[in-house]
Amino acid sequence: MRNPIKPFTEYQGLPVLTPRYGESYPYYVNYLDRNREVLSRMLERHSQVLFFRMDLRFPDRILWYDEKELFFRFLDQYRKLLVSLGLDPQYIVRMEQKTGLYCHFHMAFLLNGNKASHAYYYKQEADRLWQKILNEPQVGLVDFCNQDWQGEPYPEGIRIVRPPQYSGVPVEAMSKYQEAFRIMSYLAKYDEADQTPDHERKIFYSLCNR
Template sequence: MNKTDKNRTKLFDKKFNELFENKMTNNRRVLPVRMDLRFPKEYDHDGLNKEISKFHKTLQQSYRDQGIDVGYHTVREQRTSPNPHYHSMLFFNGDKVRNPYGVKKRCGEIWNSIVGYEGEGLVHHCTHKPEHPIPALEMVHRPARKATGEERKRQKEKFEKSCEIVRKHAEYLNKSYSKGTAPKRVREVFTSQVRISFREPQNYPE
């Protein structure tokens, strides 16, 4: 990995960590959802990112109408394909959104509408099987303040495990492979705005 790749990965990691820590500070439970978005084979892509920008905006607005904030961390990759593709991780308040399948269905509908495609296959839902080296994402639940003794220990261990799984997925998103190919001044990372928290800071595993 050269210096440019290292700096890029470091920047992507920083953006992701700020977002994830903010979501965990502001929510008792956080639902992370992973997906990959691709273009149809014959899609005439202009090299920019207007489609993914519209996807983020439309998705956020669709949930904002329900009083739900959507956090996202999305990276652009392209190697030999004529069109780029995107890896994305979304974050929801786990007390308001508990099932990822409704999220994935909505994302598929929005993306298909943007790229003018009818059918399935453009949005891959990353629900990893047990044999996959990176475990499937799960609800991240902060330990209850009232929990004590063995129950608090159990909740803390589960919380740390869930956080570690999220970070492993982030490592995959932020890897240097297939990056650095976008046209000059075209972004390869998109991270939603970090909202100011009014909660007391929490201590989370590194």
């Protein structure tokens, strides 16, 4: 299998999301590796990294024919906005479709934390841009992902600070790195309820050297 699926309660010493303590979700191994690579590369480039999650969806009351085209228009414009602010944005996107008529998009963003302010501001900008692209002035189409499926609070964003080289502490040992990786693992999780066709690409990564 090109992208093996295996159950994990942790991955190479890093935490992943689990349904309950001691139980496991199945994950795409290659995607966990890519998540780790993106996170670690950003912390090589910047001494601080701001991480946050959000989801985009379409309103069901309107008939949409071009979901992917609209989403990638959003992603291109949003990335350009963040680049213009000097934030070196990197992202992971997971396209998913379950019971609704349309697919939705789970996203994780990593920004240069030396220049980035609070994550809530960038989520608000995403919400405004998505409404503009859809020409749909409806709040709630961007989920800020500040709580889990049980209603427990998630951090609005996580600021990861790279330890000084003389400390000898590896960045992956930092609690903020581990928490960001744990939340990112959702985008690598295998979900048999996902109705996205097998021939469709489900996960998209930015190019870290762009």
